[in-house]
Structure formats: C-alpha cells, structure tokens
Amino acid sequence: xxxxxxxxxxxxxxxxxxxxxxxxxxxxxxxxxxxxxxxxxxxxxxxxxxxxxxxxxxxxxxxxxxxxxxxxxxxxxxxxxxxxxxxxxxxxxxxxxxxxxxxxxxxxxxxxxxxxxxxxxxxxxxxxxxxxxxxxxxxxxxxxxxxxxxxxxxxxxxxxx
Numbered sequence: 001x002x003x004x005x006x007x008x009x010x011x012x013x014x015x016x017x018x019x020x021x022x023x024x025x026x027x028x029x030x031x032x033x034x035x036x037x038x039x040x041x042x043x044x045x046x047x048x049x050x051x052x053x054x055x056x057x058x059x060x061x062x063x064x065x066x067x068x069x070x071x072x073x074x075x076x077x078x079x080x081x082x083x084x085x086x087x088x089x090x091x092x093x094x095x096x097x098x099x100x101x102x103x104x105x106x107x108x109x110x111x112x113x114x115x116x117x118x119x120x121x122x123x124x125x126x127x128x129x130x131x132x133x134x135x136x137x138x139x140x141x142x143x144x145x146x147x148x149x150x151x152x153x154x155x156x157x158x159x160x161x
Contacts, residue, residue: 057144061161064143071145072156073134078127082112082120082136083156091139094120099133111139127152134159 008014070085080096093111100106112122128151136159137144145159 060137060142060144061146064145065161067143069143069145071136071159073136073147073149073159074156075124075128075149075151075153078124080112080122080124082122082159084118084120086118090114093139095137095139095141096122097135097137098124098128099135101131101133 068086072083074081074083082094082096084090092114095109095111097109098107108125110122110124112120115121128149130151132149132151134147134149135144136146145161147157147159149157
C-alpha cells in the first residue's frame with residue numbers, strides 16, 4: 001500500500017473544506033452591506049405621530065364626501081386627465097400626488113390645470129408603470145380624493161374618499 005507523502009496544504013480536499021466557510025462569510029458580509037445601503041421605506045419610527053397625521057387626512061376625505069365630489073382619472077402615456085362629475089366648487093388647478101408603494105424615491109407631485117368646465121390635465125414627468133397610489137386635492141388642501149392605480153391602464157379609474 002502506497003501512502004501519500006504530500007503535506008496537507010498541497011492537497012485539494014483541505015482547501016475545498018476551508019473554502020466553504022470562507023465563501024459563506026464573504027457572502028454574509030456582502031448581504032449586510034446591501035441591507036444597510038437600501039433600508040426599507042415602509043418602516044416608520046414614530047407610530048403615534050403617523051396615526052395623528054392619518055386622522056387629519058381622513059377629515060379631508062370626509063370633506064370631499066360632504067362636497068359630493070366625484071371624479072375619475074385616465075393616465076394616457078405621460079398625461080393625466082381628471083374628469084369631475086360636478087364642478088361647482090373647484091378652482092383653476094388641482095394638486096396630484098403620486099406615491100409608489102415601496103420606493104419612496106419614485107414619488108412625485110404636480111398640478112393639473114383646468115381644461116374646460118370639468119377636465120383637468122397634467123403632464124407627468126415620467127410614464128408610470130406598475131402599482132401607484134394617487135391623491136388628488138385642491139390648491140388650498142381642504143379636500144382630498146384617492147385611488148390605487150395599476151398602470152398602464154386603458155380605462156378610467158374612479159377616485160374615491
């Protein structure tokens with residue numbers, strides 16, 4: 001029987017066994033670095049303050065309901081067209097806030113100008129795709145309407161309270 005006389009560091013098996021935990025440690029450090037660079041936007045530190053702000057927002061939705069505001073929105077390319085059913089108390093422009101559910105850096109806001117008696121048109125800075133939350137309010141921020149949009153869409157989406 002012939003014995004192997006090479007020292008251990010010149011053989012393949014010890015290096016394969018050492019490589020497994022070393023690669024695992026490197027991947028763990030890499031994962032921690034990725035987690036620190038991209039923290040989730042959904043986590044809120046002060047839940048009490050956030051709850052108070054939500055209650056203030058709900059009052060604005062109730063105000064839109066009291067005014068009997070009904071509207072729908074159509075996103076066509078990079079244009080947003082808002083059609084109000086009744087236009088008795090609306091001003092020359094309305095404010096639109098687009099919120100991405102998971103990426104806060106994608107959020108944007110703009111104003112839509114009146115185009116006729118019941119239409120408001122705004123040019124979007126980008127053509128949004130995917131799921132978005134939209135909040136429409138007047139210039140003085142007395143009332144708000146909201147909708148969840150799945151874009152691209154071919155039909156109008158009703159704005160609610």
